[in-house]
Amino acid sequence: MKIGELAVASATQIETIRFYEREGLIPTPGRSAGNYRLYDDSHVQRLIFIRRCRGLDMALDEIRTLLRFIDQPGADCGEVNQVLDDHIGHVAKRIQELRALEVELRDLRSRCQSTSPGQACAILRELNHPQVGELAPRPASDVHTHVGAVHRRKAGVNS
Structure with missing residues (x-):
């Protein structure tokens, strides 16, 4: 085909x-x-x-590992279990990050209750000029994306 x-x-x-x-x-x-x-x-x-x-939100390296086991059907599946256990850990970590993000967004949303024209929007003001310690941008090391930071693989697992 x-x-x-x-x-x-x-x-x-x-x-x-x-x-x-x-x-x-x-x-x-x-x-x-x-x-x-x-x-x-x-x-x-x-x-x-x-x-x-x-x-299931698996990274390409995780899929590569699983495909290697498909290609070697007689191999011990212990590493398959490890890939899934690691992935479950990544998902749990991402859930924690998303919950923290939700709290941060709700806090930001709570800063503005007005919809009146002519008033400066407190949300936009805060995003544009955050107070020290309040909703300041997180360092890049704290900002996670699924594949980028959350799914970095341990040495020896990437294949």
């Missing part, structure tokens, strides 16, 4: 398929006489697996 058919069969956008191919998550397909990529059912299954993992 060609890439468009693979996209439909796996519910994956063509650019995403190409990205996963470049990242080595799906094997390089064969080529037709006309130099079109030719995919088969194994590509569909692998993409469905990857999409399921991404739906």
